[in-house]
Amino acid sequence: MEHGDFDEPFIRRGFGDGAGGGLRSCREYPVYTNNYKFSALAIFGSMSYKAKRLWGWEMLQCGVEWRPTLVKRVIEPLRTSTRAAKVATDEGIGFLKGMGNPAGPVALATELVAAELARWLGLKTPPFAIVQLVDLDVPMIERGYMLHGPAFISKEIDGLTADGGDVFLSRLHNPEDISKLVVFDTWIRNADRCPPDPQNTPYNRDNLFFTPSGRKFQIVVFDHSHCFVEGTLEDELGQPHLLDDERIYGNFPEFSAYIRPDAVQAAVARLRQIDTNVVQEVLGSIPQQWGISGSIKAAWCHLICARANKVAEFIPGKLLDEPGLCLE
Known part of the structure; x- marks a missing residue:
């Protein structure tokens, strides 16, 4: 499949269009075989990762771990660039970003796409989902109200933000x-x-979070509303310049003692495995109401794939004393 093979609208392979233009989780769709009904979730749960790949399925994470269906009340509007709000849902507390925010719908799309790519790369994020705003008016500070329709929401999790030292870094589980x-x-390009x-x-260490894992901690990444591009x-x-940018992002000073050749090698090897079909599936999950056209998705897909290979080429030499360790 080529980068430009996006239909308008683009529908994720094998699954239907969800309410409000969002895409339902595969677990909502029953599968009928020999007059017996099975849930897709049960089938996926019993399959090995290799088997899923052989079938050509890449599991998107949106709405898999956590799937609120109703925003019940507003707890606190937040003075962020997207005027997010802390809200109570039928499945617990979360942080909501909706249409009509000052950063525009691109901020919602980059949030969703980056969260999926983070999971694909093997990083931990808070559980996230698309939820429909229907009856509740959610205020945005000095901005009126979020527009009704699909909104991005991430679950509130326990933990602490980075302290600028190695209190958490020295006790990481991974x-x-x-x-x-x-x-x-x-x-x-997350600045x-x-x-x-x-x-x-x-x-911005507020976007570097550590959650308890037994007596240790895990890094949790979130808030990716301003990635890939500076504008629209x-x-x-x-x-x-989006592809040619060879600057290093995300490298806090306190990270220097913890950058490991084997870990960089593994991350680079994973980047080289990026697949156009996977990226198209991620981009295809963006709700239609967020206004990301098929042509924009095609160009975005090309950037994501091309930049993965570009970063895999240059980042070892910038992070490691022996970059050749990562080039095999």
Whole structure:
């Protein structure tokens, strides 16, 4: 399948269109075989990862771990760039970003796409979903109300933000995630965590979260509303600087002692496995109401795939003393 093979609207292979333009989880669709009814979730749950890949299925994570269907009340509007709100849902508390926010619908799309790519790369994110705003008016500070329709929501989880030291880093359950995070942020050009030019844009350790894992911690990444482009997708996709940018993102000063050659090697090897079909599936899950056209998805797909290979080529030499370890 070529990068331009997006139908308008683009529907994820094998599954139907969900309410409000969002895509339902595969677990909602029953499968009938020999007069017996099975849930797709049960079938997937019994299959090995290799078997799923042989069948050509890549499991999207949106709405799999956590699937609220109703925003019940607003707990607190937040003064963020997207004017998010802390809300109570029928499945617990979450952080909601909706249409009509100052950063525009591109912020919702990049949030969803980056969350899926983070999971694909092997990073931990809060459980996330698309929820329909129907009857409740959710206020945005100095911005009126979120528009009704599909909104991005992530689940509230326990943990602490980064302290700028190694209190959490030295007690990580998966220390390889430090290297993986730098590779990931560089891939998606995420300047909203640790930018490549901190003298112009300060560090944002609020977007680096640590959640307890027994007596240790796990890195959790979230808030990816400002990735890939600085402005709008329509204006910037296709511009050469998006692909040619070889600056390192996400590399906090306190990370230096924890960047490991084997972890960088594993992350680079995973990047080289990026598949056009996987990226198209991710982009195809963007709700239609967010206004990302088929042509924009095609250009975005090309950037994601091409930049994965580009980052795999240059990042070892910038992160490691012996970059050849990652080039095999």
